[in-house]
Amino acid sequence: MIRYAIGRVLAGVGVLWVVATLTFALLRFLPGGPFDKEHTLPPEIMRNLERRYALGGSLSHQYLDYLARLAHGDLGPSYKYVGRDVADILRDAVPVSLELGSLAFALAVAGGISLGLASGARRDSRVDRAVVLVSLVGVSAPTFVIGAGLILVFGLGLRWLPAGLWEGPLYAVLPACTLAALPMAYAAQLTRAQVVSAMEQDYVRTARALGVSEARVRRRHVLRNALLAVMTYFGPLLATLLTGSFVVETIFAVPGMGRFFVTAITNRDYPLVLGVTLVYGVLIVLANLAVDLLYARLDPRIRVGNTEK
């Protein structure tokens, strides 16, 4: 198990290196530099700017320089937010996205599983039909449609909740619900399908025949087996939600990573784009690792490491 975990961590570091290199290469292909203005700057000033932001020299030189500084945790200065380091900006933005993302994740997991369970366990009941319909609309509705609807009803209409910004717990409610809507609907669909198929399995019939109570059958046999399949969806989902959403953060004016990424792309703020990309990469690698390890614990058939070697 430990050897497996170490191997996975090393592979993750390799993936991050590839991510950093690819992003670096892609960004340098974009035409136009960060300091292109309507009028050209005097050559002395350009030279000073290039020195300050380590843009001089050949591309390979810049790349090696970048990797070296990266190894020390230095993400460089932002081009657009003068006087601020990328690490500095990320220190402010990442916690916001993490907070919003974990709220949405909890909401999506809890809501999705309970809805899927409630509807799958009583197939074709009224509850089941309602969940199927709502989750179908949920997976079809774009985030901005749900966000706009929530703002219109709860923010502008009823005035119960703030419609934007990030200044306290109440401010998180609408963005978190918006962000959670689609994964919750999808998780409900997945869970329902898994529960329906698990209820038809031989082991469920056997457990019932042995006189195990219905509640225990559902908890020990149906839920556990259904969750295994749903889990593979939650890993990547966690990473996606934690890193914030471009759309939700734009709609609700939440100062998280997603919003910084969008402005950084349009501003050609290379170091900031690279920084956000790397944080994304780290979170995805960690989330996938966590899911694999958890998966191994939940399912004795794939106790990793024990059986493989």
Place this chain on the structure above:
Amino acid sequence: MTARAWVGAALIASLVLLALAGDRVAGYRFDAQDPAHALEGPSRAHWLGCDALGRDLLARICEGGRISLVVAVGATGLALAFGLAYGALAGWVGGRLDAVLMRGVDVIYALPDLLVIVLVIEVLSAALAGVLPDLWRRLAAIALALGFVGFADVARLVRALVLQAREETWVEAARATGAHPARILVRHVLPNVAAPVFVSAAFRIPAAILAESSLSFIGLGIQPPFSSWGTLASDGFEAMRSFPHLILFPCVAILCSLLGFHLLGEALRERLDPRGRA
């Protein structure tokens, strides 16, 4: 066909019809300005009202539908073509080639989709500058970017299916008759794995429509003055409090067409691939 499948087919048919005959239905071009009616709500002259420049909303929504369809079909076609070739090659040849090809897919998975899409769109639309007119350049860049991200999914699916089929007795039988491996792959294996691939492609279409409208909504997709559902919704969002019709109608259009594709996709899945789920 079930009732749900019919509803889905009807929604998609009306979308295609609107996209094809939009100008004639609305009676206006999507970029024709009529300042006298700016920001007006639905009326006899402008069925769904007008935007801030007096452009007919119905005509703009039809134009948005056209853009959505072009992007969705382009992206899905690209993902399918590349993914099929890539996955089939990896699964059929196997060994070291398979390992190398699949590491490539792993890298794509390690990157967040939207991030890759945005970067590829920016790079491509810059590279295509001067080659194509503005709108088509942007459309091509978006379709290629979405196709690029989607191809990894298709490749993974096809590879798994081909790996499975490779062990089947009918493949062995074909080998025993002396058929060329390439011929076995194209004539026997691929037709047999087509159903799940087809079903997954059906779900790529609404996913591409969703991605394009989301990108356009945050300003990284289709750019003004062209009208995509995302840019329309974004314009409407700004003026939501005073002129709700500007956000309502584009959102209804997106919701209906995505719902249509999901309904039809589910019907297809039940028909062709009853055991497959996500």
